[in-house]
Amino acid sequence: MKEHGSFRNYHRNFGKLVFDMDEPFWNWFVHPLSGSQLFLYYRGRGYSSMESIAMSFVSTALFEFTIEIYTEPASIQDLYQTPIIGSLLGVVLETTSLYFLNKKNWGLRFIGHILNPTTFFNGHEAEVSLLPIVEKEQKGLGLRIHF
Amino acid sequence: MKTILKKIPFTAITIFLLLKAHSLKAFDNDLFVRGGVNLTHVILDSNQGNNNNIIGGGIHTQFGARFNSWEFLLSSTLFFAHMKQTHKCNLGRNDTACMGPLESTSLAPLAKYFTGWSINSHLHNYLFIGPVWAIQTIRLDDIEYQSETYSDNYKLSYLSRGINLGIGFEEYLLEKKEYPYFIEFSYSIVRAYQLNLIDITNFTESVVLEKFVIKEDIVGHIFSLQIGTTLF
Numbered sequence: 146m147k148e149h150g151s152f153r154n155y156h157r158n159f160g161k162l163v164f165d166m167d168e169p170f171w172n173w174f175v176h177p178l179s180g181s182q183l184f185l186y187y188r189g190r191g192y193s194s195m196e197s198i199a200m201s202f203v204s205t206a207l208f209e210f211t212i213e214i215y216t217e218p219a220s221i222q223d224l225y226q227t228p229i230i231g232s233l234l235g236v237v238l239e240t241t242s243l244y245f246l247n248k249k250n251w252g253l254r255f256i257g258h259i260l261n262p263t264t265f266f267n268g269h270e271a272e273v274s275l276l277p278i279v280e281k282e283q284k285g286l287g288l289r290i291h292f
Numbered sequence: 293m294k295t296i297l298k299k300i301p302f303t304a305i306t307i308f309l310l311l312k313a314h315s316l317k318a319f320d321n322d323l324f325v326r327g328g329v330n331l332t333h334v335i336l337d338s339n340q341g342n343n344n345n346i347i348g349g350g351i352h353t354q355f356g357a358r359f360n361s362w363e364f365l366l367s368s369t370l371f372f373a374h375m376k377q378t379h380k381c382n383l384g385r386n387d388t389a390c391m392g393p394l395e396s397t398s399l400a401p402l403a404k405y406f407t408g409w410s411i412n413s414h415l416h417n418y419l420f421i422g423p424v425w426a427i428q429t430i431r432l433d434d435i436e437y438q439s440e441t442y443s444d445n446y447k448l449s450y451l452s453r454g455i456n457l458g459i460g461f462e463e464y465l466l467e468k469k470e471y472p473y474f475i476e477f478s479y480s481i482v483r484a485y486q487l488n489l490i491d492i493t494n495f496t497e498s499v500v501l502e503k504f505v506i507k508e509d510i511v512g513h514i515f516s517l518q519i520g521t522t523l524f
Binding site: 164165166167168169170172173194195198221222225226229230232233236 | 325355366425429492495500
């Protein structure tokens with residue numbers, strides 16, 4: 146961003162939509178993976194699958210049209226592949242994660258949490274939370290991870 | 293008015309449609325996402341007389357809305373192949389041989405119509421048509437341009453546009469949760485309008501070295517067999 150970003154680019158790229166020339170690693174792997182995490186985040190917040198896709202699309206569009214244009218124009222492939230292919234990958238990760246989370250073995254349940262990191266947060270069996278500690282002998286912040 | 297309409301981002305309209313669509317009811321009037329695989333045969337034609345046959349495979353996705361007998365959707369087809377025969381790439385004033393791994397991405401907004409005809413009342417027939425935009429990228433094995441030989445860290449990207457139409461069958465099921473499958477045959481005819489020579493020496497950044505407006509007629513005939521299922 147430092148090398149190629151500028152407000153001149155921002156003005157020039159605003160509202161533009163192009164086919165990007167990025168390597169398959171970015172278009173076929175990184176963007177779908179990011180999309181899957183967006184999908185899983187909204188699913189973890191209680192949205193339905195279709196609502197999660199819609200929210201992933203809104204998030205992607207906001208990023209493409211307001212942040213990425215600092216360096217390059219918004220990409221057609223990214224706008225489509227991030228939410229749509231990302232949601233397909235997200236469904237696979239969610240289903241596989243649920244399979245492992247239902248196992249008794251803590252190692253397999255841990256894998257289930259890693260596959261779907263949103264299960265670490267509110268509403269799931271494992272919670273990562275920060276708790277204030279206010280006692281006579283000690284005061285601070287405690288990190289709790291519950292499996 | 294035309295200027296104002298042109299300036300409205302595609303995104304704003306799509307977001308509005310997505311948000312409005314939550315008032316739709318059952319699968320007969322609902323949004324859907326489909327995924328599947330494709331087997332694709334491409335015939336490249338140019339007026340220089342050299343043709344190229346390419347066979348590849350990849351994934352196919354669809355996102356859209358169904359209203360009774362009509363569907364309006366965005367379809368994307370990604371496939372990988374390899375250009376084995378020598379094909380001439382026109383770079384500015386130079387014609388040069390280029391071949392290598394090919395990657396193709398296409399995006400097509402389509403209108404689909406269920407004809408009402410079915411096989412055993414189980415597989416319902418449909419037809420679809422719409423414009424298509426595509427980008428085909430050839431990672432160069434070897435290419436000469438301006439007395440220099442480029443290989444490995446360079447690629448050529450063709451931008452093309454055309455028409456996509458086809459016929460297919462979908463399993464008739466009442467609920468999306470039953471994952472109805474589909475099989476369809478698609479044909480696209482696309483004409484290339486721009487060629488980019490890209491430097492990919494730095495993996496994280498693709499630098500466009502040159503852009504060429506294509507003056508010769510390069511037409512692609514894309515035949516694709518797609519099989520998949522409605523996921524949600």
